[in-house]
Amino acid sequence: MLFSSFPTAIALVDGVSFFAACEQAINPALRGRPVVTGKERNIVAAASVEAKARGITRGVALWDAKKLCPDLVVLPSDYETYSLIAKRLYDIIRSYTPAVEEYSIDEAFADLTGLRRLHRCSYEDMCRQLQREIEAKLGVAVRVGLAPTKTLAKVAGEIHQPDRFGVINGRHIEDALHRFPVADVWGIGPATAALLAKHRITTAGQFIAASRDYLATFLTKPQLETWQELRGEPAIPFMTEPKEAYHSISKVKTFTPASNDRDYVFSQLLKNVENACTKARRYEQAATKCVVFLRQHDFRSLGVEATLLRPTAYPNELVPIVRRLFEQLFTPTMRYRSTGVILGDLVAASPTQRSLFEPANIIDKTRRLYAAVDMLRGKYGKHVVHHGASLAAQHTQHLSARGDVPRRKRLLLKGETKRRRLPLPLLQTSVN
DNA sequence: TCTGGGGTCCTAGGACCC
């Protein structure tokens, strides 16, 4: 594989300062001006090229950004709009090849292998044309990386030229990776980079020069796949199907200042539960597992989880469970800064699912109630209807206290008494 | 870097069973 120049041709298309660029694309008055998004969080989520030129980077507090740049335009993030523009971007890519993986809101992989004849040009020309077309039609700049594998295409995107185009030819992989830090490779995080450094591997070139057998003594499967991809052999599959189901859905929200008010913290948690359920219903999924966690003032997190009697995506059914989990975690002397819920082990929601002994009419009522809620929210915005916190204390009867369900399922909560510390990485991730 | 929100996959080790 290392010897032919393009056994496979993978392009990575990546929006440059995408959120800010979208704002500038739809509002011409903002073009040429320093723009950032992230107003709702008081943190810079994305900075326009102009803002970056003034020294503003992602993750900076808006306060500080304003100081650096008094004429900064600060906007709230508008994901709906960005998604719409992204969709048009993906559609343009699809006019070149059907094999497109929508990797994130501003990033896609395209498999161009075998299309030279069809388009009557080289892969490189194809990519340049694609880039021009996107920028002309959408008014947002994109970076393009072209290489034999996804991982190499990401590297190519990183080492791009001023024209925002980068290419790694299969014959010149070693040259391209010679000085590229292994820590900057897609799939290599801080932990793996540190581990590799112990073995005197700090560049991607050193990484691919090491033997698989040697690396296999201390690396795991995904890391070895990265190694293989860097050598020009595809190892990470292409996911061209659009996402239609989740394995888990989570909602976390930080509030300031931190609080030790039980009702307030619980109402925050409830809001997350509602939002997570709404999303699950939108994808016609239901949760089998529910994790609740609280993050303390000192940034430590505690979580507990419950296994549900039957899959649900309805807050009123989850409230009593969430309440019990919450009570296990909450310590009045502690101040909390955020709450979170994870709906896990999601399954496709089917109208017939209910345990044998539950009255169908109650379940049907619930379903109709939330169908109405979803409709109202769709029509008038998501804040028109919500759970009163008072509702929390009611609705304790539906899922619990059924004596005659099968033995193993009688337990509403499994491991209910367990109280464990959640590792920080669960909540700690990077920007954008 | 005094720290937002939302996901995925992999692995080690224990529980449980024969």
Added chain:
DNA sequence: TCTGGGGTCCTAGGACCC
């Protein structure tokens, strides 16, 4: 009293990504 072997399933936790 120092011990059988082996398989499967589940969980907790780690690591990574945008």
